[in-house]
Amino acid sequence: MFVTVISQAPAYHLILEGILILWIIRLLFSKTYKLQERSDLTVKEKEELIEEWQPEPLVPPISKDHPALNYNIVSGPPSHSIVVNGKECINFASFNFLGLLDNPRVKAAALASLKKYGVGTCGPRGFYGTFDVHLDLEDRLAKFMKTEEAIIYSYGFATIASAIPAYSKRGDIVFVDRAACFAIQKGLQASRSNIKLFEHNDMADLERLLKEQEIEDQKNPRKARVTRRFIVVEGLYMNTGTICPLPELKLHFEASQVSGLSSLLVLRFCKPAAGTELQTVSCCSWADTEVVLGKPLLTTFSSVLESQPHFVCLFKDTLFN
Amino acid sequence: QQNGKPHFYEKPIVESFEEAPLHVMVFTYMGYGIGTLFGYLRDFLRNSGIEKCNAAVEREEQKDFVPLYQNFENFYTRNIYMRIRDNWNRPICSAPGPLFDVMERVSDDYNWTFRFTGRIIKDVINMGSYNFLGLAVRYDESMRTVKDVLEEYGVGVASTRHEMGTLNKHKELEDLVAQFLNVEAAMVFGMGFATNSMNIPALVGKGCLILSDELNHASLVLGARLSGATIRIFKHNNMQSLEKLLRDAVIYGQPRTRRAWKKILIMVEGVYSMEGSIVNLPQIVALKKKYKAYLYIDEAHSIGSVGPTGRGVVEFFGMDPQDVDVFMGTFTKSFGASGGYIAGRKDLVDYLRVHSHSAVYATSMSPPIAEQIIRSMKFIMGLDGTTQGLKRVRQLAKNTRYFRQRLNEMGFIIYGNEESPVVPLLLYMPGKVAAFARHLLNRKIGVVVVGFPATPLAEARARFCVSAAHTREMLDTVLEALDEMGDLLHLKYSRNKKSARPELYDETSFELDD
Numbered sequence: 001m002f003v004t005v006i007s008q009a010p011a012y013h014l015i016l017e018g019i020l021i022l023w024i025i026r027l028l029f030s031k032t033y034k035l036q037e038r039s040d041l042t043v044k045e046k047e048e049l050i051e052e053w054q055p056e057p058l059v060p061p062i063s064k065d066h067p068a069l070n071y072n073i074v075s076g077p078p079s080h081s082i083v084v085n086g087k088e089c090i091n092f093a094s095f096n097f098l099g100l101l102d103n104p105r106v107k108a109a110a111l112a113s114l115k116k117y118g119v120g121t122c123g124p125r126g127f128y129g130t131f132d133v134h135l136d137l138e139d140r141l142a143k144f145m146k147t148e149e150a151i152i153y154s155y156g157f158a159t160i161a162s163a164i165p166a167y168s169k170r171g172d173i174v175f176v177d178r179a180a181c182f183a184i185q186k187g188l189q190a191s192r193s194n195i196k197l198f199e200h201n202d203m204a205d206l207e208r209l210l211k212e213q214e215i216e217d218q219k220n221p222r223k224a225r226v227t228r229r230f231i232v233v234e235g236l237y238m239n240t241g242t243i244c245p246l247p248e249l250k251l252h253f254e255a256s257q258v259s260g261l262s263s264l265l266v267l268r269f270c271k272p273a274a275g276t277e278l279q280t281v282s283c284c285s286w287a288d289t290e291v292v293l294g295k296p297l298l299t300t301f302s303s304v305l306e307s308q309p310h311f312v313c314l315f316k317d318t319l320f321n
Numbered sequence: 322q323q324n325g326k327p328h329f330y331e332k333p334i335v336e337s338f339e340e341a342p343l344h345v346m347v348f349t350y351m352g353y354g355i356g357t358l359f360g361y362l363r364d365f366l367r368n369s370g371i372e373k374c375n376a377a378v379e380r381e382e383q384k385d386f387v388p389l390y391q392n393f394e395n396f397y398t399r400n401i402y403m404r405i406r407d408n409w410n411r412p413i414c415s416a417p418g419p420l421f422d423v424m425e426r427v428s429d430d431y432n433w434t435f436r437f438t439g440r441i442i443k444d445v446i447n448m449g450s451y452n453f454l455g456l457a458v459r460y461d462e463s464m465r466t467v468k469d470v471l472e473e474y475g476v477g478v479a480s481t482r483h484e485m486g487t488l489n490k491h492k493e494l495e496d497l498v499a500q501f502l503n504v505e506a507a508m509v510f511g512m513g514f515a516t517n518s519m520n521i522p523a524l525v526g527k528g529c530l531i532l533s534d535e536l537n538h539a540s541l542v543l544g545a546r547l548s549g550a551t552i553r554i555f556k557h558n559n560m561q562s563l564e565k566l567l568r569d570a571v572i573y574g575q576p577r578t579r580r581a582w583k584k585i586l587i588m589v590e591g592v593y594s595m596e597g598s599i600v601n602l603p604q605i606v607a608l609k610k611k612y613k614a615y616l617y618i619d620e621a622h623s624i625g626s627v628g629p630t631g632r633g634v635v636e637f638f639g640m641d642p643q644d645v646d647v648f649m650g651t652f653t654k655s656f657g658a659s660g661g662y663i664a665g666r667k668d669l670v671d672y673l674r675v676h677s678h679s680a681v682y683a684t685s686m687s688p689p690i691a692e693q694i695i696r697s698m699k700f701i702m703g704l705d706g707t708t709q710g711l712k713r714v715r716q717l718a719k720n721t722r723y724f725r726q727r728l729n730e731m732g733f734i735i736y737g738n739e740e741s742p743v744v745p746l747l748l749y750m751p752g753k754v755a756a757f758a759r760h761l762l763n764r765k766i767g768v769v770v771v772g773f774p775a776t777p778l779a780e781a782r783a784r785f786c787v788s789a790a791h792t793r794e795m796l797d798t799v800l801e802a803l804d805e806m807g808d809l810l811h812l813k814y815s816r817n818k819k820s821a822r823p824e825l826y827d828e829t830s831f832e833l834d835d
Contacts, residue, residue, distance in 0.1 A: 077474045
């Protein structure tokens, strides 16, 4: 039937159809081209790029009279009076609250341990860097702070900057005071958690944030069950000098527990000299705080191995991990 | 190199990372597999209450809180690490010199808790502490200056560098460090780890590129992450991988915007602590000059221990200190103190004095420690009038070569460069790791064993740190014990054993010449 159709069609029609079919075939098999020619860089062009590239200088230039370059040179022990640039001044600048940096008993103890142990530890805690004095100090700290166990670090900044990422990971939520010190900020940055700031020492603001979080949780209960929440406050703020209102915080802690909010674990960064006053002033026990980090303002009682040890007191369960 | 002219390193660099035979790897993975299965079994028993749970439990009032540790995160810690936990964190009660005293501790409940028996194991040979030049010893008369500084300045400086924390001791120390390394200026900080994590963010930021070696230390990785720059990793000590990354970076620029990078910083270490390899410095410097990148070198383990006079890898290869942009190092390992430094050109150090996080927020180094470093550095440089320092550096090099050569002859698999004082000996299987450490402690030798996660899963190892204070007898005692251990535990996996008589390598016949 097809053949009869073809033979009955007029000739010009067949020729036109034939030309159209050939044209389609040609179009199908011809190379496509794009409007903008793009090809890989040639080797010569790559070499030129490498030659031309100029990085910024490693460090930008600093003016010669920046105040930090002209240090105040201290040439004596930083006790109640201090010798700065040759002049003797009353010292309102060092963090020497209890004045123990110059105490003869401390020095005698340091000297005794210098004689026994030398100066350095030559290794991290895991590889023969743990001395009996470290263990002794940890026991005493735990007793002093009335917690079960403690762990010490050798550098203050690094204590909190490592402790926060150890607990709080990506996806967890941390409520932190706006005036938290730089070490806390670095710790939070390293932990990659969600950070929610509340106004300095403002418990109402914290409550508002907690309520917002509760609403969020109800939207997605499965996720809420696995995100941990932390509150980070300082006992005595380094930036503003105010004390954190612990009793009110504790009330919020309990209240929110009653209202069904998920876990709250509190990290506290405080100076124990001020901290002991804090304890009497606010009349609540350390048993309610999970983790206490502190900064003694003197070296360890019996060794000079570390210059500024800092510690973390925990309950035994959390310490092991 | 006092005249500053570099002479390039002519000897061939011999580094080996031998692979273990196949059956060893199979057994290692099987070991971990069995451990994991048992771990699941024990977890099941603990959860269902059949077995008493010794691990962390939440307090009563926090039972409905979100748990602090997800169960799987510390599966490894609970089940595998816990069984052999007694080989780490061993407390000692004397100075960490070549011989030390270890406190004996036993566990009644399979390593969940420890109890000290009160006995002390005396005179254990120390192959674990980073005491390369033997400077970490009990007090003797040469440490008189440290005692004087302690009495005069007290025990600490409770202030930051920018406030009241710069003592004249710090200034003296910084000048000495600059002289030691043959650079223009230096700055010291209170802790080695913190030196890296606080100064790298000050040098690079967003829009910069960091090329870091695969096996860099955690402090370098943390500093790089905190800085916000893009990080790309090249294979360990592999110059082709590094060159490819550099070329791609310079030609194609930033990933999506194709803008040029602001700066490129290459971060390497002098001696890698887990592998014992030494960085291939001449080639890296050549690459750096060609592609105009900056070089940051972390000499934590190599300062004081490598090089003819102990000045680190730059001197080891005979190169010019001007070629490296940022020198970083710590004082914990060879100088017997604590703290870190960054050294380089004066404008770099001035910039860090102003902008480093550590200078602004963290307390500065304590004065007796600064004095100890000054004393050790003078000792090494010979400024105290004797050649004892130089002798120690040479002794360390001799000890290293002897130790490595003997271990190679015995047939152990040793990683790393021939000249590096860090000697990793591969153990592979987790059970052998524990047995090795415990048996050697019974023979009064203290070693450090490392497993996952500090090393790859299948490559657990024992790491020896040779010290200049080890005498030939001590090294021989250790080597004999290792020989016996190797036979007992079947650790001699090496298929490239070198002969003990190298003078016979070129002989063509063993006939006696008549």
